[in-house]
Amino acid sequence: MDRPGLDTNPLELGPDWFNTLFAEIGIDAEVKSLTSKSIGTGQIGENVRFVFEYAKAGPDAPKTLVGKFPSGNETSLMAAKMLNHYKREVYFYRTFPKVAGRITPDALYTDYDEATNRFALIMEDMSPSEQGDQLKGCGLVEAKLALSAAAVLHASHWEDPTLDDYDWLQGSSKAPPPGLGPEQVAGLWGAFKERYAAQLNADQIEVGDAYAASLPKWGDSYTGPHALTHSDFRLDNMLFGPPGAAKPLAVVDWQTVGRGAPANDVAYFIGAGLTREDRPRHEQALLRYYHDCLKAEGITSYSFEDLYQHYRWFSFYGISVAFAAAMLVKQTERGDEMFLTMLRRHTAQVRDNNAMELLNQVR
Template sequence: MGPDDINNERMSELMGADVTLVTTSRIGDGLVGLNLRVGLECADPAVPSSVVIKLPSLDETSRATGMALRNYEREVKFYLGVADTVDIRVPHCHHGEWHESSGDFILVLEDMAPAEQGNQVTGCSPEMAVAAVEELAKLHAPRWDDPTLDDLDWLGGRSTPEDIAAVVGLWAMFLPSFLETYTHHLDAPQLDMLNAFGERIEGWMNGRNGPKTVTHGDYRLDNLLFGDGTAAPRVTAVDWQTPGHGSPVVDLSYFCGAGLVPEERRTHDRALVRSYVSALGIGGVDADEAWVWEQYRRETFAGVVMAVIASQVVGESERSEAMFAAMATRHLQHAIDLDSLALT
């Protein structure tokens, strides 16, 4: 399924009304999926004037990754089965399909314009970071330690022996090629931290404990849309290709570690954790701030793992290298600043 399949007939079928396409444009970088903004004309006032359509990536490597890692399947199932059970702001899903035999999928989503996408390369302001972590708590709180999540076997992020073995194997496989591309972006302490952590990755994953909930799995600036709170919500979370059932603090540390440049993040680490804990309280979860802080320090490495592995399984571009370089350097510096290795 690709952009050429999006025509008047197909859109009329998906929207349940006679519609005419008036504009089609690509939005975002879409490392694993392809995002299109489609302008519509329709006599039915219930049909919006524009929607965002998400399709498999046109890049063969990225498409193969999306299928192999079940990204396409999980995103459709999140929108159809989980989105309405959590409070985080996500685009309304007008239609979703995933075909197991071909791996194809399509999502027709609410267009969140004039909200603007965050920028993982440049980072964000402390004010944007506070809004993002408060919104994150609205994902985690509603299904905090919910045992029924065990029944959703398509959710990822679980630290089973098989999952741990897979991550350890992928790390060993991809670290050499990662270093070929990204070593020149890293300073000596960051390289030392990368190598030291690689020797402890299995114990680090085995050591996770505490409550579990629905997680985003890739909660970062490129996957967040920011608005003024009136014409568009303050924060909308998109790209639900890696939803999981695991430690909530992974999302928190992952966002903060690369969302802010290190100079800003050092100043605001503690305050952001407090904002998150306070927002959980509003959602009915009484979390111990000391425990959250310890887990926050420990989970700085989640971003390191993502940078090493994900950078090697998606299509390459100048933007993707800049993004993964920013992630790798910032997450490693986060681990250095918080002495995270001591908790592995």
């Protein structure tokens, strides 16, 4: 087979390639023609929807599929290589079946080339599911779906020592040092402040300055449980299905999957996913809901008090995602608005939960 996204422009994939793929994975179909269209607003990878017309089709022949491929932007390609994003996403789908498919689209085909850092991921099309809107935020129904999925993810490998066996998994003991160390991430804050000076207020700068100064020690100061985590668990990476859908939520973009703190995903989602007006009203109830979902998945040793303390600790995480990503990926108008919105929401989350006092522990 030609390797899509590796040897071929994915928008130019033709019937022969898919016929070979379908034969290999056991789908009874003969593609006569197809159309390809770029979809989504991904800043690290490019997504393509394929719509098929068949010469013959068995009952399992998909009407459409979605493929994910390397970004066409050189800046994003360099960031993906430095941060190991493409390899990590492909290997996630291959390695963790207790999660992949249950709260994600089903993956029909994965490919990754170590030498060139090219990859391809062919998945079920979740249409008519709709992508979450990071800028708009979400309501309680969507938030509960997301936190229920987080509990499934975290409980699947809660305190699992085998997570350390994977050198490609972010945060494992065998993983190489990250492409960007905490000192380098902290340095990006200065560049972010300079670029967006006119859009930041004094309160946001104070929180960012304090966090950046603490970053070299911040990550190593956590002593709570570890699990399989998404690490970019936010609305733009979620597809919400219509009422009655077999998968009411599918979580995508697993390029940052790792061994990490469960409360990190939770704090990141609630802080960025709810508006500054809605979060304070629903924060505690949503944390209780996530905690109940964890217990329903069999995790009964994690107290709510510990969860809340860890939630406060990781309310800072979204700040670093916002300013670091803004400086590492291609700059777009929507990207600017999204990263600034995230930073504003997370700095408010830090203030509302009196989390600034926690930084005194690591200075």
